[in-house]
Amino acid sequence: MHLSSMPVHDAIAPPAVVLLSGGLDSAVTLAWMVSRGFRCVALSFDYGQRHRHELLCASRVAAALGAVEHRVARIDLGAFGGSALTSGPPVPKDRDVEHAHDIPVTYVPARNAVFLTMAMGLAETLDARDLAIGVNALDYSGYPDCRPEFVQAFERLANLGTKAGVEAAARGEPWFHVHAPLQSMTKAQIVRLGTELGVDFGLTSSCYDPSPDGRPCGRCDACLLRAKGFAEAGARDPVAR
Numbered sequence: 001m002h003l004s005s006m007p008v009h010d011a012i013a014p015p016a017v018v019l020l021s022g023g024l025d026s027a028v029t030l031a032w033m034v035s036r037g038f039r040c041v042a043l044s045f046d047y048g049q050r051h052r053h054e055l056l057c058a059s060r061v062a063a064a065l066g067a068v069e070h071r072v073a074r075i076d077l078g079a080f081g082g083s084a085l086t087s088g089p090p091v092p093k094d095r096d097v098e099h100a101h102d103i104p105v106t107y108v109p110a111r112n113a114v115f116l117t118m119a120m121g122l123a124e125t126l127d128a129r130d131l132a133i134g135v136n137a138l139d140y141s142g143y144p145d146c147r148p149e150f151v152q153a154f155e156r157l158a159n160l161g162t163k164a165g166v167e168a169a170a171r172g173e174p175w176f177h178v179h180a181p182l183q184s185m186t187k188a189q190i191v192r193l194g195t196e197l198g199v200d201f202g203l204t205s206s207c208y209d210p211s212p213d214g215r216p217c218g219r220c221d222a223c224l225l226r227a228k229g230f231a232e233a234g235a236r237d238p239v240a241r
Helices: 024-035 053-065 111-125 148-160 163-170 187-196 221-233
Strands: 015-019 039-046 069-074 130-132 177-179
Touching: 015 024, 015 111, 024 039, 024 053, 024 130, 024 177, 024 187, 039 053, 039 111, 053 069, 111 130, 111 148, 148 163, 148 177, 187 221
Parallel strands: 015 039, 015 130, 039 069, 130 177
Antiparallel strands: none
């Protein structure tokens, strides 16, 4: 693993680690955490994904929204295989995302579990109690690691499996809290919240299969759900084709 980062600025606000993919949901999550007074360290992953344009977007979003630091961790989830986002099958297009009930091939095995574990480890070194992830269980592709049950279970794991968690438990209190502010929101509600928080959606990328210059395909699940959200919010997506 290799970490690249910018210097942390001194501040008295409580620290938090926010997972930042460069997409719409994670950008709104970062803005939400900043608005609540956290000193946010944004954590992104170069995990062997095909849609690497998102890392450039993550860097821009972190700077625009006031993250005090942006770290990029390099890991290889492609070693697992089994996902269209890292290798193998092509990214599916033109699915009926509103009525699909299967877990699509764009699911990356263990991705959110690995990402949250990395965020937990970083948070422990920063003496941070708060983690944030932009998962959503309404307008989403059906990934099991986006559900409330998963987030709640991981929070329990974090408090059971860390030095900080065990020491806090001895004092009769939990240490880690995993924030998932978008968990029960529609995409339209997320777009509206991001607009209220001043998110520049033109800096974000949601597409699973963008062109080499970063333009969205407009046909993958992520693009279709994003388009649905902006349409229902009565807003224009600045990156739409």
